[in-house]
Amino acid sequence: MTGAARGGGRGGERGDDGRAAWASERVAIAAGRVVPPRADVLRCAGLPSDPGGRTSAILERAFELLASALQPAGILREVSLPEFARIYAGEGRNAPATPLDTIAPRAERLALFAATTGRAVSETIAARFAANDFALATLLDAAASAATERAADAVQEFWAARIHAPALTDRAARPTRSPDERRVLRYSPGYCGWDLTGQRALFAALAPEAIGIHLRESCLMEPLKSISGVIVAGPPEIHVCADDFAFCRDCRTHGCRERARGC
Amino acid sequence: MGLLERIAETLQAGEDEQVGDLTRQAIAAGLAPKEILDRGLIAGMNAVGEKFRCHEIFLPDVLLAAKAMIAGMNELKPLLVREGIPLIGRVVLGTVRGDLHDIGKNLVAVMLRGAGFEVIDLGNDVAPDRFVAAAEESGARVIGMSALLTTTMPAMQEVTRLLQERGLASRVRTIIGGAPVSADFARQIGADAYAYDGANAVERVKALMAAE
Numbered sequence: 001m002t003g004a005a006r007g008g009g010r011g012g013e014r015g016d017d018g019r020a021a022w023a024s025e026r027v028a029i030a031a032g033r034v035v036p037p038r039a040d041v042l043r044c045a046g047l048p049s050d051p052g053g054r055t056s057a058i059l060e061r062a063f064e065l066l067a068s069a070l071q072p073a074g075i076l077r078e079v080s081l082p083e084f085a086r087i088y089a090g091e092g093r094n095a096p097a098t099p100l101d102t103i104a105p106r107a108e109r110l111a112l113f114a115a116t117t118g119r120a121v122s123e124t125i126a127a128r129f130a131a132n133d134f135a136l137a138t139l140l141d142a143a144a145s146a147a148t149e150r151a152a153d154a155v156q157e158f159w160a161a162r163i164h165a166p167a168l169t170d171r172a173a174r175p176t177r178s179p180d181e182r183r184v185l186r187y188s189p190g191y192c193g194w195d196l197t198g199q200r201a202l203f204a205a206l207a208p209e210a211i212g213i214h215l216r217e218s219c220l221m222e223p224l225k226s227i228s229g230v231i232v233a234g235p236p237e238i239h240v241c242a243d244d245f246a247f248c249r250d251c252r253t254h255g256c257r258e259r260a261r262g263c
Numbered sequence: 264m265g266l267l268e269r270i271a272e273t274l275q276a277g278e279d280e281q282v283g284d285l286t287r288q289a290i291a292a293g294l295a296p297k298e299i300l301d302r303g304l305i306a307g308m309n310a311v312g313e314k315f316r317c318h319e320i321f322l323p324d325v326l327l328a329a330k331a332m333i334a335g336m337n338e339l340k341p342l343l344v345r346e347g348i349p350l351i352g353r354v355v356l357g358t359v360r361g362d363l364h365d366i367g368k369n370l371v372a373v374m375l376r377g378a379g380f381e382v383i384d385l386g387n388d389v390a391p392d393r394f395v396a397a398a399e400e401s402g403a404r405v406i407g408m409s410a411l412l413t414t415t416m417p418a419m420q421e422v423t424r425l426l427q428e429r430g431l432a433s434r435v436r437t438i439i440g441g442a443p444v445s446a447d448f449a450r451q452i453g454a455d456a457y458a459y460d461g462a463n464a465v466e467r468v469k470a471l472m473a474a475e
Contacts, residue, residue, distance in 0.1 A: 047321050054277075055323045132279075132333055134326035134373045141366045196361060196414040218388050220363040247413050 024207050027074035027115075029154045034072045034117060035063070036146035045142040055135075062139040065128075066147060071118030073211035074155035076231070078111045084230060087112070087201040088194065095193030099241040099256070103187075104230070106238040111159050113186065114208035115151040116226035117144055144225045152186060152227040160184040163233055183236040188229035189219070192256065193247050196220070202228060266292060267303040270335065274307030275314075277327025282307075283334040296342040300379065304335045305351075308377050315462050325462065326370070329377035336376070350381045352472045353403040355394060357385035359418035364411035367441055367461075371407060374461035375468065391421035398435045405468050408454075410441040419444075420452035427453070436471040440464060 041059065042049060051059070079087070084104055088094070104110060121144045128137035164182065189198040199219040203209075206228070213226045221228060232239070243256060264272070266289045273281045282304075289299045311328040314320045343350070354375055358368045365387040372382045383401050385393055394406050406426075410416045419439050426432040438456040439449050449457035456471055458464035 045322065047323070051321055051323070054327075055321060058323055129369055132330045134330055134370070135323035138326060138366065138370065139323065190412045190414050196412060216363070216388070218361040218363070220361065220388070222363075224363050 022078040024077040029072040031070040034147045034150040040146045041143045066143045069120040069124045072151045074115040076111045076113040084110045090198030090201045093195035098193030107232045107234040109233045111231045112206040114228040115155045119223045122223040148225040184233045186231045270303030271307035274331045279331040279334040282331040286335040286338040329373045332377040351379040353381045354405045355383045355397045355403045356407040357389035358387035358409045362415040363387045368409040370461040371464045378465045395425045407438045413443045423453040
């Protein structure tokens with residue numbers, strides 16, 4: 001992966017491309033912003049829209065527990081392409097060819113990110129399982145997964161809004177595109193050929209410990225209901241890539257197709 | 264309706280406290296523990312499994328029934344142990360090394376316990392040799408492995424390879440599951456079975472046991 005990301009930097013540090021480096025920035029996320037619609041949770045749990053009185057009552061209880069446990073938080077840091085290339089290379093264990101190999105060099109801007117719904121959510125799910133409240137724990141887990149995606153959405157939207165209407169200090173260096181000319185999508189280690197060990201370089205650069213996300217030796221995050229990766233902004237067509245990589249054979253959803261098309 | 268039928272019915276309704284009460288009543292009435300297990304608890308759980316397969320009920324209903332099954336088993340297990348009556352079988356279960364996602368594995372554990380299996384749940388992020396060691400130590404005939412990430416799937420093959428290397432593959436069967444896993448992948452890595460959900464896992468584990 002070669003080339004230089006567009007745009008200048010923020011803060012006093014220098015990046016490895018010699019440009020000024022951006023600092024990590026916390027993103028405040030209101031708990032209400034990440035509470036998922038009921039329909040999303042039912043779909044996530046493989047249930048019909050009207051699952052019956054008993055399941056509905058359990059779902060309501062799951063929402064109550066989720067609301068009381070949610071502590072969403074986000075963090076992001078814009079990076080140059082050379083810096084991202086180094087982070088993406090990680091420990092050299094990515095698949096030989098990956099979508100980001102071609103997507104990132106064509107990006108206009110890149111930002112590392114992490115988002116979480118907080119430690120208490122995972123602890124509450126574990127406690128319900130330990131108490132043999134399997135149905136409640138399962139629906140709470142589904143609700144928490146949907147909430148975590150929404151927390152990541154919030155970080156992505158925060159950054160998208162910023163780069164579509166950048167601060168005055170950025171404006172001279174970076175003419176903006178209108179939202180319909182640019183598509184902002186996120187990609188995560190552990191998926192699409194980006195080896196999970198890439199988390200180590202990502203964490204070193206982003207420092208999401210500041211919002212309570214820690215990396216285990218196995219490269220998975222704690223709390224488990226967390227998402228990390230890179231947000232890629234650029235013309236919509238840069239996100240369109242082949243889906244015949246070796247690892248695509250193991251993918252059931254091929255959801256990247258819809259994502260790239262903006263569905 | 265007899266006591267055993269009531270246990271089976273109440274279990275299907277997911278009434279865990281009532282199942283516990285009825286199981287205690289059955290024990291007090293002098294019914295044989297194996298009879299209570301087979302014609303009460305397992306009969307009820309089999310009916311639940313069948314309804315789930317036919318899409319008459321949903322996962323939360325199965326999980327409520329499983330909780331009721333466990334309530335009954337908690338009453339019964341000391342008697343079964345005392346009389347030396349074996350459970351259906353013993354399964355070592357875990358999410359593979361590098362993977363912390365355990366909801367799928369937990370559901371499989373619940374369903375297996377609900378079906379009368381003893382489950383040795385190793386948790387998540389389990390190293391390959393821990394799976395094999397647990398099976399050797401416990402005498403379990405089946406190892407179940409779960410993975411949610413494509414990057415952690417290769418750890419499953421390390422377990423099947425270890426079983427081969429140690430000459431255990433004919434005695435200890437393997438079953439795998441998880442979002443990125445498929446029957447093809449199971450064949451590729453030499454696993455004995457693949458399950459697409461918890462109910463299917465119970466069927467497949469029963470089939471593995473029966474094939475011995």
